[in-house]
Amino acid sequence: MAPHPFKILSIEETRIARDVILSLHTGNVVVDFREIYLQEPNKALMKQYLELEHSGRPGQSPHSKRPPRLAKVQYDIIGSDKVPEYNEAVVDVETRKRMKHEVIGKEFHASLTLWEFQHLVEACKESEEFQKAIAEFKLPDGFELVVEPWPYGGLDIGAENRRYFQGLCFAQNTNNGNPDSNFYAYPLPLIPVMDAHTRKIVRIDRLATGGKGDGLTAKTHSERILDHCTSAEYVPELIPGGTRKDYKPINIMQPDGPSFKVTDESLVEWQKWRFRVSFNPREGAVLHDVHYDGRSVVYRMSISEMTVPYADARPPFHRKQAFDFGDGGAGNCANNLSLGCDCLGVIKYFDAVIVGSDGAPKVHPNVICLHEQDNGIGWKHTNWRTGRAVVTRLRELVVQFIITLANYEYVFAFKLDTAGGIMLEARATGIVSVVNIDPGKTSDYGNVVSSGVLAQNHQHIFAARIDPAIDGHNNTVLYEESHAAPWDKETNPNGNFYEVRKNIINRSGGIDAAPEHNRVFKIINPHKTNPHSGNPVSYKFMPPPTQKLLAAPGSIQEQRALFTKHHVWVTKYRDDELYAAGRFTLQSQREVGGVYDMANRKDEVTDEDIVVWNTFGLTHNPRVEDWPVMPVDIFQVHFKPADFFDKNPANDVPSTKNQASVLVGKECCAEKL
């Protein structure tokens, strides 16, 4: 049987795509692969396919509507001039034909690969100039240099748009013999810059190390630059005194197994929910074709992009601005979750497929974990006359993936719940980005979290992409506000009335959160009406009113991240428009083809196939408590049914008392269950 159109490419399909491309680029060229992954089918085809699928007749006849299996292939062609030319192609892996081919112009840069990071490390080793610069510092005995590759950020205005990488430099204490000793505690004030084409270090930026009042360039590069830095270990065997001893286990047991079912490594069914999950190198986990009790809710949901601009005014720190999805691929950076302790309970892992530079596919194991969890009380009512309490739990199904980007990590989760809600959660953790600061000084650019270590102020701004399908593909977005009403003898005689106003969004564009008006966005199906309320069926969300990008208008940081200009965007659907900051973010000079441009088309968006984008984030002025590894900061966006159902969809969740819960001192009894 043919794979479902949303299923990720198999090892075999990936290999076919590779072979097709190799067969088309013969002669004296090298093909360096970057990514091969599923090119999702055009929506027009998928609509037909899904209609058949949900009516129980997928692929039923020779004239079936099954879309082609397509691979997106991203690769460099390197000819005799050694100048790589970046290509993107779409290959039909069934007919083994290249359906589309695009040579990307030099103004854009392909996403980085981990082997490019390795090139930087090697280039540093080979650079005499860099070695000389490092030798100016006398590292403590047993300390060794660590170069941490970063994307280059936005080019300075007027600079030649070659492909660069930059390295942040630290020193690692090897005296403890532990390769996980935390080197971030020992920052060195140098940034080597590599030209990715020549693989040469072309410049070494010397970093300011001053404090308040020292201006933009003050450097006190004493020989003993690390002597005032102190260790900051987080691996348990290196923590002074070890880990705490009174932390007793909490075990999540599901003796009857989980309530979910996974088939075909992609179809998930749980508590009336039914959806497909896929994974790609850029966005990580994606939900497709989300239904509740046979009714369509979402066509596709993903985290589309994020940007992390740093606010340290001293050059070259304006170039610290990561796009963690577009620059290197969130999916590429996904953790193998079975290696940690990332979920509790009964867990289903999903694998992905990645390729090396030779295009050879291999399994990227356990990149998504799926599990159920309890989130406290779901609904409760006690009849005070009879004393009868009926209480149910809020059960969630969690689709989680975690990415590591050098020092930092994000935990992303889609949480579907028994009350018909979908919550999108981002947790920020990992190690904050730090630079060296002179002894005893403090800074306007961040917080000194440990001696000699300045954690720079920065923002994280996420963009979620929601392609809704509320009881069908044609939807409308409106926002509803609650407003105080004027006193009026006829309409508000006692001053207690407030007015609920609805505003339909007619043209694609951006709009902000407005908690002071209780602004709620509703994605409605204008053709379906709730039988009780008479309102159109909808899902609603209240965008978190988090601070928008602070970088100045016209700055390189702002130009690259125009998607941050509004909390909510509504655009008209077009195939392949998946990325809030545009297809190419690495070293971009302006957001091109991102949500800002899509919105600017001013398309009609009422009763159309639309996409809703939500940007939210965190202005992160680090605390000392964020060091060495920061406790999670948690962000949540809640999508909830609003007159979508004819009653509380959790009304039939059992209120059975949990038999395993016990009083203190009776733990023994629970164990027997």
Added chain:
Amino acid sequence: MAPHPFKILSIEETRIARDVILSLHTGNVVVDFREIYLQEPNKALMKQYLELEHSGRPGQSPHSKRPPRLAKVQYDIIGSDKVPEYNEAVVDVETRKRMKHEVIGKEFHASLTLWEFQHLVEACKESEEFQKAIAEFKLPDGFELVVEPWPYGGLDIGAENRRYFQGLCFAQNTNNGNPDSNFYAYPLPLIPVMDAHTRKIVRIDRLATGGKGDGLTAKTHSERILDHCTSAEYVPELIPGGTRKDYKPINIMQPDGPSFKVTDESLVEWQKWRFRVSFNPREGAVLHDVHYDGRSVVYRMSISEMTVPYADARPPFHRKQAFDFGDGGAGNCANNLSLGCDCLGVIKYFDAVIVGSDGAPKVHPNVICLHEQDNGIGWKHTNWRTGRAVVTRLRELVVQFIITLANYEYVFAFKLDTAGGIMLEARATGIVSVVNIDPGKTSDYGNVVSSGVLAQNHQHIFAARIDPAIDGHNNTVLYEESHAAPWDKETNPNGNFYEVRKNIINRSGGIDAAPEHNRVFKIINPHKTNPHSGNPVSYKFMPPPTQKLLAAPGSIQEQRALFTKHHVWVTKYRDDELYAAGRFTLQSQREVGGVYDMANRKDEVTDEDIVVWNTFGLTHNPRVEDWPVMPVDIFQVHFKPADFFDKNPANDVPSTKNQASVLVGKECCAEKL
């Protein structure tokens, strides 16, 4: 040994307080008790006591600083004229002396008691006029009247300030023989009003039942007023089709027991946290003297008040405005948590003591539950060079209580965590307040959630009271904002800089949330400095920027709830100032002695003993999904250390892999653990 000063009064102490009062009011009077509970000691005495306690020398000498054990006693004196006179007294239960006595003026009303509710039900039965009014309706066969007592809300301007109660009327289907059949689905358009002194029904308000465009008074009181209403059952045995069958148990097991320890039924120690928990009839659970690792964080933390004003413009609905703490006492309405399924895992319950109208004390069992829970990943870092992932969980200790107020419930929790955070959570659930609406109509005043049932728009606004003690009692509040900075060659050459501004709050007053500026409030100790950052040690919170009260200025709803005018208030500490909306909220005409008045003193609040108040809430325009019992809406306020510690306090949390978690299909293996 004498009880700890924060420990609730024992049964015996309560009885002594009662006896002292009875002995003082002899002769031809009746003493009707309302409440007897701990009068917390003056802070000046407690500071001395706690200093000794934390230095390991409590009550060490005859000159020890142990404060007296005091009972607050609230009671009516009913003389021969039958007019109750409301009294409040403070009794020293050791010396058996009344230390303070206050006769409360008629302009204020004592909190209601449940037996006053019963009086309303009886008065309705005895009222000919009411019985006649009810008889105008032909209830379906087997349906019986239910009168739901409510506080009267705010008096109409100019009305005589007698003590009233109102009753909302419904009909219950008794054909199913189930006393928990949901009567709220059958609302009757009458509100009887009782004079609490005469216990007579003095008026019957006839409710409008019209829809949009019908104006304020349209009533279609047909004889068959309930015929278009339909059943809305939530007790499992009455749900058509029963509860879902594929919901498998999640068991939370703690084979080694919990990590917390409770001694003296009040002292809780867990993961470096140490605090006392108490319970009183008005606020429910209260945390006292919260320390982390021997350092003081909070002197007292509670939910102080909430108000629920309704926005239906049609009289008398402006009088639907509950103050769920001040009107009847959240503690009084607390659920017995062992009856439900309110916590999972290993649970410790706490009891309270309540009195009947005769002052006789009895145990109010299981009003607080204490348990540990897992809240996902706490911190994680993967060293991509070595592949080593270190991941810890975010463990929380939950102090929870749940209140039922007629149709509605709130789940309140204080959650202390392994990262030094304290989260205050409110979950709103229960049954939304509804009125009858004519067939086929919709309304500007709410949403039709079921045939004939209009759920009225309303707000919930909570006030949390935080009496901080950041490394000592004298603290200062500042708010920190992040602002875009102008381009400037010297200070912002690349436009990426943003400025962090600090504003100290010098005088008591109110200030709002400002998420657009990332406004964060820090409660600092100006005398203690973080060794790394040089900043004063602090705890911070970002007030949820929820919509404030919408009722018009000067309206009775607004005048009674002036505490809702700002998200954050800072006031100077005074003993006994615990209530955001003032001591007396029942039938109040204006907030008296609440946080608005406290703030208006314009006290100096830098480096002083201060109190911080946070108001937050929900504009609740009901969804159909909120019917019949609404899924929880969750509100959280996070208090987090900000340069309070010298590193992440969770750095030493073990990263041990949980041995009970298993792959799908391997559940059997986990069971053996």
